[in-house]
Amino acid sequence: MWRLEEHTADVCLVVEGRGWSGLLEEAAAAYGAWSAGEDLAPAAPREERALAVEGRDAVEAWVAWWRALHRLWTVEERLAVAARIEPGALPALSRARIDCVPAAALAEGALVDAKAVTWHRAEAAPILPGAPEGDWRGRVVIDL
């Protein structure tokens, strides 16, 4: 699940998911839904891409995950809409299969032009401290 938070001229996304893996999966869905304004047609063609991110801590891995999703879109022109995180994923190393929609299948007018993922106010942690198997919450700010 995800929501937007007030943040100046850019966008702040707050995401929640079950465990570290659930957080990353929700983030992938959030990236696609927010970018396309939730107008993604169910029939839009899907492709699959592999992603792997690593980080010295959860926040670093969290920012790296969003940067990877952003790169998938801006460089490979594939918009992530869902992710399946491989078992055993940790902030130190997480691998995933991403469902994505090619840019050509999307209506340009609905899309958001994001410059980059920032470190600004980046957060990623279990909602209950010391309970990594429970729900996690992450926040990321994207420069538009």
Add this chain to the structure above:
Amino acid sequence: MERIGDVLWELPRTGAMRVPGRVYASEALIASIRDDPCLEQVRNVATLPGIVRWSLGMPDIHWGYGFPIGGVAAFDPAQGGVISPGGVGFDINCGVRLLAVRGVKPKKAREHRGELAVALLKAVPAGAGRGGPLKLKAHELDQVARGGARWAVERGIGRPSDLEHCEEQGCAAWADPRAVSADARVRGAPQLGTLGSGNHFMEVQAVDEVYDEKIAARLGLEAGALTVLIHTGSRGFGHQVCDDFLARMVRASADHGIDLPDRQLCSAPFDSDVGREYFGAMGAAMNFAFANRQVVTQRVREVLEKQFGPDADAVVVYDVCHNIAKLERHVVDGRERELLVHRKGATRSFGPGHPLVPAAYRDLGQPVLVPGDMGRYSFVLVGARKAEEDTFGSCCHGAGRLLSRTRARRLARDRNVPKELARLGISLQAAGRRTVDEELSDAYKDVAEVVDVVQRAGLARRVARVRPFVVVKG
């Protein structure tokens, strides 16, 4: 915070700050930002190594990433001064170019504003991710990254005289495309000659108020004169350059023992491998933006000629950068020093006589272009020597946002923003509804208040005010 002048406030040196902070603002603007994190960001910038004199905030200051938007800071490379991608911003050389339109009767232009808006949007791709008809091959992208606007002019996209009226004459000589990543090249290759989205725009305007008739006449901005204002930057090319180097600079900060109150402030000594590489890559992105605005200029000329006949033309008044870091010579404590001046959401403002001001304007001062929101007005000023003394030759760059994009969209939900603009005599064409709602006038401060502070502080002088009647947004 202490008030030390009519429109000048000082944040005293405390804690890890190496220099004080200084913010230019009226009482009303200061009240609006007193609890804003941007003041903390001014303090944070003041902790960076090699910073000289002050960490500055211009009157359009607001919350940014690392540096505040509206932030200016100069560092001395000879004293371990740093370079910081956060002090430039993701949109390297986001900037503004003003054209003076010739050979078109203002009344006719207004009568045909709807068609003009449609034609401009068709000629200059705008909107999220939009590429344009110019798809650069790898070697061409390198040439753009080295040559900037000059690359375009050499290919007949514009005139040599266009370059004379650009900051850096439209080309950062220090650019090094070897420092630019493959990802930046992939993003940039299809985007030359495009507007982008967000707060980027093209406007056709008319001068509706003149504050200095002599200078206005010299700039071609007499009352009623038509102008075109283009606001765009380095697109995905520059965004990726910044992103690539932020990742490297986080590590470099640790390697060089730079304490970061905010990770987005990551930096490295200018005189380090990564520092110099970033400077070269930033120069390449700067050139992409100059070339971008040059191509857009030529498209505007083509549209004007098609719409209004062969006598219709547009002359470059000036082109300024808003997000940049440059080596400049400034006098500090009576001694001239070479400093690395970061301007993030700030404009260079050199006064009369400065050798870097084009010969045609040297006795006037450098033109300073300050865009407002799409429903009101923008300003043209000229730089002043006081800016060179007090702000490393810098002043404001725009209005600054009041409302977040989310709040702006909520406010616009039950409104018809294009119709509201039409009632003001403004014809709007946009690539998408979302941006239009996010960019409504209520979302911005009144740029007149910002410009008033700059005038009162002596950083620049008002010359003319322009109002749009055609707005094109991404």
